[in-house]
Amino acid sequence: MALVEIRNLTKRFKKGDEVITPLENVDLDIHAGDFISMMGPSGTGKSTLLNMVSGIDCPESGTVIVDGVEITRLSRGKLADWRAANLGYIFQTHNLVPVLTAYENVELPLLLLPMSASDRRKRVELAMEAVGLSDRADHYPRQLSGGQEQRVGIARAIVAHPTVVVADEPTGSLDAETSQQIQILLQRLNKELGITLLMVTHDDDVAGIASRQLRLDRGRIIETQPMNGHKSLAVVTAN
Amino acid sequence: MFRFAPYVLKTLWGHRARTLLTISGAAVAMLVFCFVGSVQEGLDRLTSDEDANRTLIVFQENRFCPTSSRLPEDYAQRIARLPGVKDVMPVQVWTNNCRASLDVVVFNGAPPQQLQVSRDLTLISGNWSDFESQSDAAILGRNIAQRRGLKVGDQFSIGDLNVKVAGIFNSPVPAEENLIYTSLKFLQYTRDLDAAGLVTQHEVRLLENADPDEVASAIDQALKAGPIATTTRRKGAFQTSTLSDLVDLISFAHWLGYASVGLVLALVGTTTVMSVQDRVKEHAVLQTLGLRPGRVFRIVMAESLIQCLLGGLVGTAVAMAVLAWSGLSVGAEGVTIAFRPSWLLAQTAAAISIVVGVLAGVIPAIHAARIRIVNALREA
Numbered sequence A: 001m002a003l004v005e006i007r008n009l010t011k012r013f014k015k016g017d018e019v020i021t022p023l024e025n026v027d028l029d030i031h032a033g034d035f036i037s038m039m040g041p042s043g044t045g046k047s048t049l050l051n052m053v054s055g056i057d058c059p060e061s062g063t064v065i066v067d068g069v070e071i072t073r074l075s076r077g078k079l080a081d082w083r084a085a086n087l088g089y090i091f092q093t094h095n096l097v098p099v100l101t102a103y104e105n106v107e108l109p110l111l112l113l114p115m116s117a118s119d120r121r122k123r124v125e126l127a128m129e130a131v132g133l134s135d136r137a138d139h140y141p142r143q144l145s146g147g148q149e150q151r152v153g154i155a156r157a158i159v160a161h162p163t164v165v166v167a168d169e170p171t172g173s174l175d176a177e178t179s180q181q182i183q184i185l186l187q188r189l190n191k192e193l194g195i196t197l198l199m200v201t202h203d204d205d206v207a208g209i210a211s212r213q214l215r216l217d218r219g220r221i222i223e224t225q226p227m228n229g230h231k232s233l234a235v236v237t238a239n
Numbered sequence B: 001m002f003r004f005a006p007y008v009l010k011t012l013w014g015h016r017a018r019t020l021l022t023i024s025g026a027a028v029a030m031l032v033f034c035f036v037g038s039v040q041e042g043l044d045r046l047t048s049d050e051d052a053n054r055t056l057i058v059f060q061e062n063r064f065c066p067t068s069s070r071l072p073e074d075y076a077q078r079i080a081r082l083p084g085v086k087d088v089m090p091v092q093v094w095t096n097n098c099r100a101s102l103d104v105v106v107f108n109g110a111p112p113q114q115l116q117v118s119r120d121l122t123l124i125s126g127n128w129s130d131f132e133s134q135s136d137a138a139i140l141g142r143n144i145a146q147r148r149g150l151k152v153g154d155q156f157s158i159g160d161l162n163v164k165v166a167g168i169f170n171s172p173v174p175a176e177e178n179l180i181y182t183s184l185k186f187l188q189y190t191r192d193l194d195a196a197g198l199v200t201q202h203e204v205r206l207l208e209n210a211d212p213d214e215v216a217s218a219i220d221q222a223l224k225a226g227p228i229a230t231t232t233r234r235k236g237a238f239q240t241s242t243l244s245d246l247v248d249l250i251s252f253a254h255w256l257g258y259a260s261v262g263l264v265l266a267l268v269g270t271t272t273v274m275s276v277q278d279r280v281k282e283h284a285v286l287q288t289l290g291l292r293p294g295r296v297f298r299i300v301m302a303e304s305l306i307q308c309l310l311g312g313l314v315g316t317a318v319a320m321a322v323l324a325w326s327g328l329s330v331g332a333e334g335v336t337i338a339f340r341p342s343w344l345l346a347q348t349a350a351a352i353s354i355v356v357g358v359l360a361g362v363i364p365a366i367h368a369a370r371i372r373i374v375n376a377l378r379e380a
Helices: A046-054 A076-086 A102-112 A117-130 A146-158 A176-193 B005-014 B016-048 B050-054 B075-080 B112-118 B128-133 B142-148 B174-178 B184-188 B212-222 B235-242 B244-278 B280-289 B293-326 B343-369 B373-378
Strands: A004-015 A018-030 A035-039 A061-066 A087-090 A164-168 A197-200 A212-217 A220-227 A230-235 B055-060 B085-095 B106-109 B122-126 B137-141 B155-158 B161-170 B179-182 B201-206 B230-234 B329-332 B335-338
Touching (some): A004 A046, A018 A046, A035 A046, A035 A176, A046 A061, A046 A197, A076 B280, A087 A146, A102 A146, A102 B005, A146 A164, A146 A176, B005 B293, B016 B050, B016 B235, B016 B244, B016 B335, B016 B343, B050 B055, B050 B235, B055 B212, B055 B235, B075 B085, B085 B184, B106 B184, B112 B128, B122 B128, B128 B137, B128 B161, B137 B142, B137 B174, B142 B161, B142 B293, B174 B179, B174 B329, B174 B335, B179 B184, B212 B230, B230 B235, B244 B280, B244 B329, B280 B293, B293 B343
Parallel strands (some): A035 A212, A087 A164, B106 B179
Antiparallel strands (some): A004 A018, A004 A061, B055 B201, B055 B230, B085 B201, B122 B161
């Protein structure tokens, strides 16, 4: 059974007089431990799909079931509780809270869970260690480089041991060298900690680190399978 | 519940210039509110307490300033014989300024033995026997002594009056603490006052079952045939009439107090709106991490409440300290209104700060809680 089951997912919105349908009857299964990258031209619904899986956007129709919970039926409050316990979100622009230190930023999601202060401290220390930033715990975001900020963002996304981690162009605002480091980190988190990752990217190289590579095009999800250095195309859903 | 308190405090500290300006503004506005409230309380005390309702003032008819009322001293015996009257104290009043002033000095000359019986004065320094035995001795209310920097043994002059401080007293009636008492004779024989055998007013204390208005009418009726006609009123009504110009001014100032509260509301409201608008994306990130909209609402409310309450408490504390230490008063025609701190006023100011903090925060808090996460995350 898939960890995330997406069935018949449709999203429409109006842009002026035009009705845009970035997703129409999309199906997708994500299994525990998967590392999926999603690529595609702008406006094809990559981020929209990511937001649906994250429970921060609602579909027109269809369902998203994560670990047996149909999140598309949850109320706004319940959805927030679900996100606190089950979702890690890595933003493109890091989005750290500027008045909090790196440690406090990573601790934020844990404040929403029933957990003692000592347990929180252990979890934060482990997460900071996992991203190699234990020595920057007391630094504020303005005192960190872009790569360090993103690593804090990653620590914040994994600290609560979420069911699934989503990443919206995690290397989009970084230089090539820092982007490489973040790619290695994401791959390591997936392989060593078994974290299920769904990542949106525009970069072929970044997409290449994922175990499954998807392409969204005109409402269709196409899976590209890396094979002997080549990529084969396999349509998994079609409208 | 308080897990996000450090976040709230750090957010306020992170924008400390804005926070401190808002707190300062709220403090100044609540300071003004407390000052206005204290004047209002002083006036209420003068016009509505037990003493104001159970004591009558006999004054010369159609006269207002103490210097223009000249009643025979022996009216006291005639008044004392009337039914319902407990005792009568003749009082000579001298003031350095008949107009409204913040530094009015009022001398009351009265027989010391009667003064001791009819007034609830407690000497905090000096002694009563010196006051009784020395003709130029005076006892000073705590506030006037503090304001003028006088202590027991000092000799001081105001106008043609030259007195020696024999004691300093406090009183449960704050307005009393702005008065200087001398013996009646001393004030009557002061140069240029030319008041031998005359007094400014008679203060009449009533028996418990006496009706004040009936006794007042009987006094005026009894003295109608005398050399000087009188007007007798309850002390509260007399003081209200004497301070009529100031009463109008104080009523107007009352609105100033409300305006101050409105100012705090506008100030804290504006700051909170700005803070929420600046952090639309941050609130969206917090909700993405799992904060419920209700918790975001409470965080914004807490920021508004903290600024308002802190400003309100600082302003109230400063106002209370200044009111307690300055001994400020305003007076006209020999009647003074004391500005005094009070717990009621402090509690009212604190309660208003809380209410204003809630009102100022509620709309921005709703706005922050109801943002569409996806749209807000797209903001630059």
